Amino acid sequence: MKRYLLKRLGGLVVVVLLVLSISFVIVRLAPGDPAALMLGPDATPADAAALRERLGLDRSIPEQYFSYMGRAITGDLGDSLYFNRPVISVLAERAEPTAILALLSLAIALVIALPIGIWSAYRRGTVFDQLSIATAMLAASIPSFWTGLMFQRFFATDLGWFPAAGYGGPGASFLDRVGYLLLPSIVLGIVNSALILRFTRASMLDVLGEDYIRTARSKGMSEARVVLRHALKNAAIPVITVIGLTFAMLVSGAVVTERVFNIPGMGNLVVSAVERRDYPVIQGTLVVVATLYILINLAVDLIYLLVDKRVRY
Known part of the structure; x- marks a missing residue:
């Protein structure tokens, strides 16, 4: 190890x-x-x-x-040409909204994808299964900026349920800032739930046809225990992999959503840095994103050990 x-x-x-x-x-x-x-x-x-x-x-x-x-x-990524401050401090200021947005989006995606994917595999071939696949394909094919604009117009402007844009003022509390990120998190959660849903369904379908599942049922175990304890546990490895990749993409790829909702995150920062030719900020962001990708992949590999004791490194 x-x-x-x-x-x-x-x-x-x-x-x-x-x-x-x-x-x-x-x-x-x-x-x-x-x-x-x-x-x-x-x-x-x-x-x-x-x-x-x-x-x-x-x-x-x-x-x-x-x-x-x-x-x-030595850890010195230089000074921003625009902000005239160390790149590390500029990235640290923008890391919080991006991290919260990614975590909220992933949580919403999991709440949507896991139950639907499991039930869709269990009820394979039914109307619910076909509708869930069609909905997942639709969610994956619609651009996130269009979904963001529609949600912004309807839920924020027309209904007033959410703030339309921004991240709160300088004195805003943590809960206020989370409120500003809730609507863009829903947008990203819906878009990214499609991939997790499809992997969950496919992985569960592979496991539900195994001999040990039929043996568990023949012993009189309840369907909930068979599906959640035996099938889901053995189908978890591919699902955990795609969850890790989704989280990495959310951290590094929420640029469009941050621009639509005017969130001062790392994605918004790097777009502005490209427009200003702020070389140190561009390079620093690329290094941070690459490091996060590797660390997230390493964390996923370590989680395998907790889920499946047969995994050895």
Whole structure:
């Protein structure tokens, strides 16, 4: 087990270094001068040259690369060109709304997908089963921004049940902020529940036809115990995998929803950073997202040990 963890952590270091290198190259291939964008159209060429020198953008690409990698290895991702503050502090400010949004969305997706997926597999071929599959396909095919706009118009503007956008004022309490995130969480939960529902149904169908399920029924066990204790436990590994992948996608891929609902999260931040050519923020966000992906995958692998004692690393 220790050897396995060391190998995974070693792989994490390698992936982070690769992401740092790739992001460094990609963001510098983008057109536009960040110094000119920061100073605005009224800036003179001398002002832009002075800012490039202060930011180190006048140096050669290899010099910028080795300087950046040397700082990144020590945990310094540089300073934001726009906020003029360390990238770590900028990302830390935007991490809370994104994390809460991802957790709420995942919880809503699980509440929708798991019961429907289990019951749909148990009642295979019925009208409920066909409707659940069709609804899941519909939820997966509709763009999240369209769903967000429709929900925003109907539930927030027309009915007034939820705040339309934002994350509350500076003095807002935690519960107030959760209230602002509830409607976008419902949107993301509905969209992402489709994949979990389909995997749950497919995995349960594979297990419900096994011999040990028929043996459990022949012993007189109740259907609830057979389905929930025996079938669901043995079908959990693929479901846990897709739940972990869904959570990783929610953390890194809620950009459109954050923009629609004007949530000051990491997704909104990285879009603004691309528009401003804020290289350090773009690179820092990519590194953080890549690290989260690997850590979430590692956590999923460790959860396998709790669910199925036969799993060994």
